[in-house]
Amino acid sequence: MGRIVVKFGGTSVGDVERIENAADKVVAEVKRGNSVAVVVSAMSGVTNQLVEYCRKISPMYDAREYDAVVSSGENITSGLMAIALQKRGIAARSWQGWQVQIMCNDVHGKARIEDIDAEAMNARLDAGEVAVLAGFQGVTSKNRIATLGRGGSDTTAVALAAALGADRCDIYTDVNGVYTTDPRIVPRARKLDKISYEEMLEMASLGAKVLQTRSVEMAMKQNVPLQVLSTFEEAIGSDYPGTLVTKEEDIMEKQVVNGIAYNVDEAKVTLLNVPDVPGAAAKVFGPLSDANVNVDMIVQNISQNELVTDMTFTVPKQELDRTLEVVGNIKELEGTEIRYDKNVVKVSVVGIGMRSHAGVAQTMFNALAEKGINIQVISTSEIKISVLVSAEYKELAVRTLHAAYGLEADE
Numbered sequence: 001m002g003r004i005v006v007k008f009g010g011t012s013v014g015d016v017e018r019i020e021n022a023a024d025k026v027v028a029e030v031k032r033g034n035s036v037a038v039v040v041s042a043m044s045g046v047t048n049q050l051v052e053y054c055r056k057i058s059p060m061y062d063a064r065e066y067d068a069v070v071s072s073g074e075n076i077t078s079g080l081m082a083i084a085l086q087k088r089g090i091a092a093r094s095w096q097g098w099q100v101q102i103m104c105n106d107v108h109g110k111a112r113i114e115d116i117d118a119e120a121m122n123a124r125l126d127a128g129e130v131a132v133l134a135g136f137q138g139v140t141s142k143n144r145i146a147t148l149g150r151g152g153s154d155t156t157a158v159a160l161a162a163a164l165g166a167d168r169c170d171i172y173t174d175v176n177g178v179y180t181t182d183p184r185i186v187p188r189a190r191k192l193d194k195i196s197y198e199e200m201l202e203m204a205s206l207g208a209k210v211l212q213t214r215s216v217e218m219a220m221k222q223n224v225p226l227q228v229l230s231t232f233e234e235a236i237g238s239d240y241p242g243t244l245v246t247k248e249e250d251i252m253e254k255q256v257v258n259g260i261a262y263n264v265d266e267a268k269v270t271l272l273n274v275p276d277v278p279g280a281a282a283k284v285f286g287p288l289s290d291a292n293v294n295v296d297m298i299v300q301n302i303s304q305n306e307l308v309t310d311m312t313f314t315v316p317k318q319e320l321d322r323t324l325e326v327v328g329n330i331k332e333l334e335g336t337e338i339r340y341d342k343n344v345v346k347v348s349v350v351g352i353g354m355r356s357h358a359g360v361a362q363t364m365f366n367a368l369a370e371k372g373i374n375i376q377v378i379s380t381s382e383i384k385i386s387v388l389v390s391a392e393y394k395e396l397a398v399r400t401l402h403a404a405y406g407l408e409a410d411e
């Protein structure tokens with residue numbers, strides 16, 4: 001008998017029929033002799049609606065109250081899932097984050113889980129009960145509800161799996177696995193049977209929303225085997241129909257490039273005529289870091305006249321207003337012109353094989369050039385290359401690169 005954590009995303013619990021369908025999967029796992037903890041998201045669209053309510057009343061809302069509001073979607077589904085399981089003759093109860101307790105830091109809106117006291121839940125699971133936990137939420141040491149950032153139920157599931165010492169964490173969603181790229185953009189994307197934690201982490205952090213980045217980070221650190229699979233297909237997790245996210249050693253065939261990711265949530269900021277003196281970058285990026293702005297790609301041009309230079313960087317779109325305010329208030333930048341562009345997409349190629357293969361970047365640049373796609377910013381790391389291009393090229397760039405690296409599934 002194994003212990004597993006299964007998580008159902010928003011679409012998978014999008015209405016009452018879908019909650020019942022998800023409950024059937026849980027029952028099937030229990031019948032296989034497994035002890036099961038379930039993590040649920042809010043019904044699809046609910047979190048967006050709750051966020052919108054907060055913004056409508058006040059764009060400058062109190063983040064603690066925002067969390068009190070947006071965490072509530074998951075409360076509804078956890079209760080409904082428990083009722084659906086009880087109807088199927090399974091002993092089940094719902095748990096909210098504060099009841100477990102899922103302890104978080106107090107960075108409201110994107111809190112991190114610090115500790116889970118799973119003792120009470122463990123005892124109930126040992127006694128044969130199914131636990132249904134509301135994802136995305138926890139409680140702070142100040143006794144306030146906190147949420148884990150959009151897509152955070154994935155992280156709840158992995159954290160719970162680690163705390164319970166589960167054998168596996170199954171992430172049920174609306175696609176049947178992790179693909180070489182978003183199958184909604186490239187219909188010929190290929191499903192991967194396995195992907196390493198490292199590659200999945202890059203794919204997620206570069207925009208592949210199928211798993212929240214922190215969930216992969218945690219799975220890797222805590223060695224939790226993760227499976228991504230479909231809620232809408234017959235097979236259950238114990239049949240292993242999905243994609244396994246696992247250790248690099250477990251992957252026999254290492255591709256040079258394994259996937260293409262894109263992210264439309266960043267904006268480009270350009271500073272013209274920044275004084276070209278030692279410490280200029282620190283003057284810009286220090287205050288941004290103090291303001292909790294996550295700066296991503298950075299380029300600084302060679303100074304034309306040795307007095308001033310230009311700097312370009314990207315920030316999350318939702319942090320753009322804060323960025324413009326912070327940069328506008330830096331007194332050393334008084335003569336600097338600030339421009340921004342929200343119409344950009346970051347497209348990335350990811351693969352562990354890149355460590356030992358040259359020429360990956362050249363293939364990318366040639367393929368994009370052939371389609372007349374202009375590259376605005378480039379950044380690289382050991383296993384990825386990212387380029388920033390105009391948003392209108394999103395689909396063309398993703399498709400072109402997917403084909404250029406031969407990632408397509410056979411017809």
Ligand code: ADP
Binds near residue numbers: 012177181211
């Ligand atoms: P859930 O609500 O179940 O958490 P999400 O919408 O967060 O589901 O994540 C699933 C979506 O991720 C898919 O519908 C798909 O469009 C998208 N996606 C992006 N990149 C990939 C990828 N490489 N493989 C699979 N799905 C991807």
Ligand code: ASP
Binds near residue numbers: 048150
């Ligand atoms: N309901 C939350 C969201 O939409 C968390 C999640 O679904 O993972 O972001």
Ligand code: MG
Binds near residue numbers: 009154211
């Ligand atoms: Mg998700």
